[in-house]
Amino acid sequence: MTKANGLPILVAGGGIGGLAAAYALSLKGFPVRILEQAPEFREVGAGIQLGPNVFRALERIGLKDAVLADAWQPTGLEMRDALTGEVITRMPLGERAFERFKQPYMVTHRADIHGAFLEACQNSNLVTLETEQRVDDFADDGEKVTVTLQSGERAEGRALIGCDGMWSRIREKIVGDGPPRISGHIAYRGVLERADVPADLWRQDMIIWAGPRTHFVHYPLRRGELYNLVAVFHSDKYVEGWNAEADPKELFARFKGQRPEVLRMLERIETWRMWVLCDREPIKEWSKGRVTLLGDAAHPMLQYLAQGACMATEDAVCLADKAAEQTDDLPAAFAAYQQQRYLRTGRVQIMARVYGEFYHARGVAAELRNQFLQSRSVDEAYDGIAWLYGGM
Numbered sequence: 318m319t320k321a322n323g324l325p326i327l328v329a330g331g332g333i334g335g336l337a338a339a340y341a342l343s344l345k346g347f348p349v350r351i352l353e354q355a356p357e358f359r360e361v362g363a364g365i366q367l368g369p370n371v372f373r374a375l376e377r378i379g380l381k382d383a384v385l386a387d388a389w390q391p392t393g394l395e396m397r398d399a400l401t402g403e404v405i406t407r408m409p410l411g412e413r414a415f416e417r418f419k420q421p422y423m424v425t426h427r428a429d430i431h432g433a434f435l436e437a438c439q440n441s442n443l444v445t446l447e448t449e450q451r452v453d454d455f456a457d458d459g460e461k462v463t464v465t466l467q468s469g470e471r472a473e474g475r476a477l478i479g480c481d482g483m484w485s486r487i488r489e490k491i492v493g494d495g496p497p498r499i500s501g502h503i504a505y506r507g508v509l510e511r512a513d514v515p516a517d518l519w520r521q522d523m524i525i526w527a528g529p530r531t532h533f534v535h536y537p538l539r540r541g542e543l544y545n546l547v548a549v550f551h552s553d554k555y556v557e558g559w560n561a562e563a564d565p566k567e568l569f570a571r572f573k574g575q576r577p578e579v580l581r582m583l584e585r586i587e588t589w590r591m592w593v594l595c596d597r598e599p600i601k602e603w604s605k606g607r608v609t610l611l612g613d614a615a616h617p618m619l620q621y622l623a624q625g626a627c628m629a630t631e632d633a634v635c636l637a638d639k640a641a642e643q644t645d646d647l648p649a650a651f652a653a654y655q656q657q658r659y660l661r662t663g664r665v666q667i668m669a670r671v672y673g674e675f676y677h678a679r680g681v682a683a684e685l686r687n688q689f690l691q692s693r694s695v696d697e698a699y700d701g702i703a704w705l706y707g708g709m
């Protein structure tokens with residue numbers, strides 16, 4: 318036991334990944350100090366889909382019920398052609414999916430899952446939560462890690478976990494692979510009250526309207542009280558940016574000519590927010606000594622498989638397991654964690670790009686997609702995604 322073992326583990330970033338990691342580590346008896354740059358712990362954005370795989374991870378840290386409490390269970394995922402309105406495919410997500418994957422498929426408001434993690438951390442006497450603490454730099458002396466905060470203050474920990482997202486500063490220093498790749502895809506997101514959704518357009522399912530170089534998704538949120546809308550299109554107009562106020566003129570130009578159901582729904586939103594979607598090439602090593610990465614900092618991915626937050630939560634559970642197995646050798650624990658995670662997260666990063674191409678297909682490619690999906694049975698559709706939903 319070294320002197321550093323009395324220090325907390327430092328977590329840079331209090332998003333979904335940082336809070337999940339802190340809580341999972343606290344359950345193994347580690348004191349954790351979360352340093353978040355923002356003035357408050359908060360999630361901006363709208364809904365997220367939670368595949369059955371994340372519930373396996375949530376069950377492990379006792380937060381499954383807390384997340385289920387506010388979530389919504391769509392009965393199916395329906396993909397429609399945005400030009401013809403034709404149903405391309407429908408995958409049941411209710412009981413039949415549960416029987417297959419042994420966990421539910423749910424959708425939830427980002428603030429609700431983040432809130433469940435935050436409350437768990439607040440109720441733990443091993444987790445300290447600090448805001449307005451931007452981690453600017455760190456040094457690992459082999460015994461402990463010292464971080465330098467924006468204020469100039471320093472903080473010491475027995476290790477550091479970079480959960481600082483897509484534009485991670487910690488990654489810059491331990492991987493050094495430059496800025497993320499700008500995909501050229503833009504997402505506009507908005508949330509409606511249920512009462513503001515025209516009755517004939519409200520659906521309890523998750524609906525994906527696949528159009529040429531666009532797609533539009535909608536589903537209920539928060540026990541059905543809200544309705545989530547996500548519109549994605551290709552654009553080379555934006556080179557950088559994250560979560561900015563949007564200009565809907567471009568949005569409507571990109572969706573011109575699509576089904577009235579799509580356009581009527583898009584018109585309901587008064588304030589859209591815009592995301593410039595980025596990712597990175599998968600890597601094998603994202604730990605160095607007493608410092609490791611987790612979530613988007615380690616393996617940022619496009620959202621087409623709806624798995625970034627799910628992967629961050631799985632990471633957290635795996636990291637805590639490995640740390641508990643080698644309490645006195647965290648560098649070895651971090652190496653074991655990345656070894657267990659990199660192929661799974663790399664596969665999601667790569668397959669998310671493929672799904673993006675698939676959703677946005679045009680012309681012959683769209684016809685082939687429709688033919689392929691229409692020819693699949695439900696069990697074949699489940700088999701196709703079992704590598705993801707059946708694992709952790």
Ligand SMILES: Cc1cc2nc3c(=O)[nH]c(=O)nc-3n(C[C@H](O)[C@H](O)[C@H](O)COP(=O)(O)OP(=O)(O)OC[C@H]3O[C@@H](n4cnc5c(N)ncnc54)[C@H](O)[C@@H]3O)c2cc1C
Pocket residue numbers: 329330331332333334335352353354355364365366367450451452453480481482483485486504506547592594611612613614620622623624625626627628629
């Ligand atoms: C349009 C869209 C749809 C998506 N849909 C889904 C979905 O359906 N299902 C799903 O699972 N995932 C989805 N995702 C992905 C998911 O949102 C992310 O993968 C997930 O939020 C990543 O969490 P994180 O904690 O790793 O990073 P972040 O959420 O980015 O959190 C990083 C935190 O670190 C803080 N921070 C940054 N730098 C510093 C610093 N230097 N010091 C201290 N703090 C710092 C930030 O303020 C922030 O709080 C979607 C993403 C997008 C863009």
